[in-house]
Amino acid sequence: MIEVKGVTKDYPTEHGAHRAIDNVSFTLARGEKIALLGLNGAGKSTLIRVMCGVELPTKGTVKREMSLSWPLALGGGIHSNLTGNDNIRFIARIYNRPFDEVRAFVEDFAELGKFLSEQVKTYSSGMRARLAFGLSLAIDFDCYVVDEVISVGDQRFHRRSNEELFEKRKDRALVMASHDAWVVKERCSKALVLHRGRGKLFEDLDLALDIYRDL
Amino acid sequence: MLLDTLRLQGRVTGALIVRELHTRYGRDNLGFLWLMIEPLIFAAGVLFMWRVLRGAYDHDLPLIPLTLFGYLPLLLIRHMAGHAIYSVRDNGSLLYHRQVTVLSIYFSRVAFETAGNILAFAFAFIVLYVTGEMDWPKNMPLLYLGYFYLVWYTAGVTAVLMALSERSELVEKLWGPYSYLTIPLSGAYIMALWVPPPWREWYLLMPSVHAYEMMRSGYFGDILPVFWSQAYVAFWSAGLTLLGLWLLRDTQRHLALG
Numbered sequence: 453m454i455e456v457k458g459v460t461k462d463y464p465t466e467h468g469a470h471r472a473i474d475n476v477s478f479t480l481a482r483g484e485k486i487a488l489l490g491l492n493g494a495g496k497s498t499l500i501r502v503m504c505g506v507e508l509p510t511k512g513t514v515k516r517e518m519s520l521s522w523p524l525a526l527g528g529g530i531h532s533n534l535t536g537n538d539n540i541r542f543i544a545r546i547y548n549r550p551f552d553e554v555r556a557f558v559e560d561f562a563e564l565g566k567f568l569s570e571q572v573k574t575y576s577s578g579m580r581a582r583l584a585f586g587l588s589l590a591i592d593f594d595c596y597v598v599d600e601v602i603s604v605g606d607q608r609f610h611r612r613s614n615e616e617l618f619e620k621r622k623d624r625a626l627v628m629a630s631h632d633a634w635v636v637k638e639r640c641s642k643a644l645v646l647h648r649g650r651g652k653l654f655e656d657l658d659l660a661l662d663i664y665r666d667l
Numbered sequence: 668m669l670l671d672t673l674r675l676q677g678r679v680t681g682a683l684i685v686r687e688l689h690t691r692y693g694r695d696n697l698g699f700l701w702l703m704i705e706p707l708i709f710a711a712g713v714l715f716m717w718r719v720l721r722g723a724y725d726h727d728l729p730l731i732p733l734t735l736f737g738y739l740p741l742l743l744i745r746h747m748a749g750h751a752i753y754s755v756r757d758n759g760s761l762l763y764h765r766q767v768t769v770l771s772i773y774f775s776r777v778a779f780e781t782a783g784n785i786l787a788f789a790f791a792f793i794v795l796y797v798t799g800e801m802d803w804p805k806n807m808p809l810l811y812l813g814y815f816y817l818v819w820y821t822a823g824v825t826a827v828l829m830a831l832s833e834r835s836e837l838v839e840k841l842w843g844p845y846s847y848l849t850i851p852l853s854g855a856y857i858m859a860l861w862v863p864p865p866w867r868e869w870y871l872l873m874p875s876v877h878a879y880e881m882m883r884s885g886y887f888g889d890i891l892p893v894f895w896s897q898a899y900v901a902f903w904s905a906g907l908t909l910l911g912l913w914l915l916r917d918t919q920r921h922l923a924l925g
Contacts (some may be wrong), residue, residue: 490749522763529763531688544768545682558745568808 454480454520454595456504459512461498472498476651478644482518483592485626487636487657487663490646493520496598496629498523499646500599503627516624518594525599526577530584533648536575540587548593551648554590561586561612577604585609594623603632633661676774679766681773686761703783709742731800736882737855739788740817740875744853745876747821749846751829751883752839755918762919769918773829777822784818812897812898816878819904826911830918854879859894867894874903 459476462469475494480486486494500523501507503514522529530539537555544554559568562582564575572580581601588596602613617626618639632637636643636657643660644651646667654660669706692701755774761767793802804810824925832838851857870876871894880895 501763504763506763507854520765522765528760531686531690531760534686537691542682542686542761543764545685546679546764548678630871 453482453515453517455515456499456503456512457513457515459499459502459514460494461502462505466642471649473502473646473651474648474649475650476644477512477597478651478653480595480625480627483623483625485628485640487640487643488627488629488646489631489636489643489658489660490629491667493587494646495649495651496646497599500525500597500627500629501604504597506663519593520594521588521591521596523552523580523599524584524588524601526580526604528581530572530587532573532627534581535571536562536564539572539583540568542585543591548587549591554587557590558583558586561589561616578606578609581605584596585613589621593624595627596621598626601632602628636661653657675766676771679771680775680778683761683767683771683780684748687775703786705787707779707791707794709738713730717807729801731795732802732886733883734856735791735795735801736886737879739791739854740821741782741850741881742787742812743784744816744821744824745846747777748785748825748828750780750840751776751825752832754844755833756830767830769915770912773912775824776829777825781822782820788814793807804886805888806885808885812884813878813881813883813885813895816881816897816904817875820875820878820889820907821901823907823911824906827907828911830911830914833918849873851877858883858891860892864901865919871896871899874899 456479457477459473460471461473462471464470476495476499478486488499490496498507498579502509504520504523505514505516506523506528529543531542534542538556540555541551541560544551558564562568562585563582564579567575567579572583575583581604585601596617598617602610605613614635617624626639628635628640640657641655641656642659643664645654645660645663645667652663654663738800751773755762755772758767758772761772762769792801796803828838828842832842852870852873854870854873857870859867859870859876859880877895877897877900880893881897881900884893884895
């Protein structure tokens with residue numbers, strides 16, 4: 453289980469502190485899938501980073517009783533001055549997984565071919581997304597935290613990541629920031645609508661999507 | 668539990684060191700050699716110029732060991748402390764992995780630069796010893812001890828710089844002039860003996876002077892009076908390290924990685 457309790461995060465700005473998320477709480481059981489809905493700047497990515505322990509909350513607590521992936525976002529997690537292979541090596545090492553296995557999986561999933569021996573900074577955003585996503589699937593977490601990274605990929609990547617995430621790993625939990633109403637309705641069991649840092653939890657996904665559309 | 672944590676942190680630090688090697692020196696094996704050759708090229712150039720400009724002896728002491736014992740620690744300071752500035756934000760993408768912490772970045776940086784400097788030191792010494800430019804040190808333990816304090820003091824400065832540079836850009840601006848201005852004050856090239864007495868006490872306020880004096884004394888033996896207090900340099904090294912680690916602990920709270 454993951455328990456986010458009263459989490460608030462402030463960032464310093466030129467004109468005083470900016471409250472990016474304000475007293476947000478929710479829980480996530482094993483296998484449960486939650487959508488994060490909100491406009492740009494509503495606090496989705498901040499909530500995700502705090503939840504994953506990348507940043508510390510200003511107030512509140514996060515309890516993690518299952519293994520969480522790192523936030524799968526466009527930036528972060530992958531070092532752009534390293535080659536794809538060296539990133540694989542680094543991540544296999546820190547998550548204590550055999551390099552060959554991880555590499556074989558990523559090679560098959562990400563379809564980067566010879567680009568694996570190029571620096572990641574030469575990749576397109578779709579290629580980066582494939583590498584990051586492939587890596588996290590290879591590591592195998594109880595809960596995947598996806599920050600809109602799938603949406604940059606093409607049709608094929610969508611299909612393959614949905615297959616990996618929702619069919620082969622049905623039993624895993626998922627936190628997903630998404631603007632895709634279909635994915636939210638079909639795949640998630642609840643939604644947290646974020647607006648200006650405040651969050652409200654809905655079990656009724658149609659209601660959540662209606663509210664999100666009216667924001 | 669504690670053992671698991673240690674093992675994990677050891678693995679993370681190791682992975683960070685390998686990553687640093689790859690980003691800094693490239694993937695090919697020759698790249699790694701630069702770790703040792705780079706300082707030696709610098710040192711050789713400096714030695715050549717000093718020789719041309721000033722003759723082979725300085726105050727009746729052999730010039731080559733004198734400059735080498737000043738130059739290599741100076742390189743350590745420049746690399747370890749200089750590269751520490753903004754190293755947390757530069758590694759921000761790695762902090763996405765929860766087991767990578769600001770402290771593991773710090774420890775990997777200290778270990779990486781120290782190992783590189785020791786390799787460079789050993790390599791330079793062997794080359795110069797075999798060619799007859801240097802003698803075997805008179806008091807090896809004292810030489811090691813002096814070097815140990817230099818590394819520790821530098822590691823302390825590194826921690827403070829690493830933490831403060833994430834809080835204020837002023838740190839980066841000031842570090843440039845500070846690091847150059849303190850070259851003559853650091854003790855690297857100037858023996859405390861050469862500084863006339865009323866000024867010597869001021870000179871000895873600089874903690875690194877004591878460590879350099881220990882190293883010189885370790886190499887040259889008791890042929891010249893040296894001035895050092897182990898307690899003084901230990902006090903400063905420990906103080907800076909504790910302050911730096913305390914500041915670093917708090918860094919992740921100030922960080923915006925988005």
